[in-house]
Structures are given as structure tokens and as C-alpha cells.
Amino acid sequence: MDATRFFTTMASPLGTVRLTSSGRVLTGLYLEKFGGRTIAAPDPGWKHEVEPFDEIVVQLREYFAGTRRQFAVPLAVAGTLFQQRVRDVLVDIPFGETRSYGEIARALGQPGAARAVGLASGRNRFFIIVPCHRVLGAGGALTGYGGGLERKRWLLAHEAAAAA
Numbered sequence: 001m002d003a004t005r006f007f008t009t010m011a012s013p014l015g016t017v018r019l020t021s022s023g024r025v026l027t028g029l030y031l032e033k034f035g036g037r038t039i040a041a042p043d044p045g046w047k048h049e050v051e052p053f054d055e056i057v058v059q060l061r062e063y064f065a066g067t068r069r070q071f072a073v074p075l076a077v078a079g080t081l082f083q084q085r086v087r088d089v090l091v092d093i094p095f096g097e098t099r100s101y102g103e104i105a106r107a108l109g110q111p112g113a114a115r116a117v118g119l120a121s122g123r124n125r126f127f128i129i130v131p132c133h134r135v136l137g138a139g140g141a142l143t144g145y146g147g148g149l150e151r152k153r154w155l156l157a158h159e160a161a162a163a164a
Helices: 051-065 081-091 101-107 114-122 149-163
Strands: 006-012 015-021 026-031
Touching (some): 006 051, 026 051, 081 101, 081 114
Antiparallel strands (some): 006 015, 015 026
């Protein structure tokens, strides 16, 4: 098995985005600075390449231009079965729409698991592609986004404008 890892960065309206890949699948999509923190630099052995990211960079640019609503890129899925189930529900939230943590918990058949949904959503390594920004607190409260509430607000407004 090839253990080579790749990364690249791209500018976005939300700041610099770092993409990571095994060369076959996307392993992460991160904002370089979020919530007052800076994500760790790639390991020294990682290769800074553009080619493994050509398609996802095009798709992200289309998203930020308001012309893309869904992504088609292979992801390296990881996490517990519950986290994977939450991720599946997040991906199914339509562009420009939102759901509450409670609604997602009920969709999973676990109506008391809203906090667990929030924790699973917080482990999302693919912001925008797995749209955890579309999840709101009870009563529509803007809560819980690792990229910061200002960015969550921007993403929701961007999608609302593009969907109109």
C-alpha cells in the first residue's frame, strides 16, 4: 500500500482551504484557520501537489461561484458507525436548506441523540462537501460550527442566495 500523502491549498471566500489526499481519495478538507486556531501543518513527508486535487478544486470553485450544489468526489470515510450514519444524513440535506440536530437524531431513529449528532458532526473532515453548516440548534439557533459562526452564517447566506 502506498503511504504517500498529498496536500494543496486554495483561496476561498472563507480563507485558505487545505485539501489532503491519499492520491486516490480525498482525506480532508479544512479551513487553515478556524475558531481562532490554526490547523497543524502537514507532516514533512507529505507532498505538495496540485494534480490529485484538480477535480475537487474545480467543484469547490463552482460551489463558491454559486453554480454547484452537490459534490462528486471519493472521500476516505472513517469514524464510528454512528458518525458514518450522521455523515450520510448530512450529505442528504438539500442545498440551501437546514435541519436541526434533533431532526437528524429523529431521522436516525434515535430521538434523544441530538448532542451525539452534534459531536459526530463536529468530527467532519470535509466541510462544505459534508455540509455540517446546514445543521442548526433547536429553534433555528446558529450553533456549533468548527469554522466559526461567522463562516457558518456566510455559507448559509451564500446557499440561500444561490438557491433563490
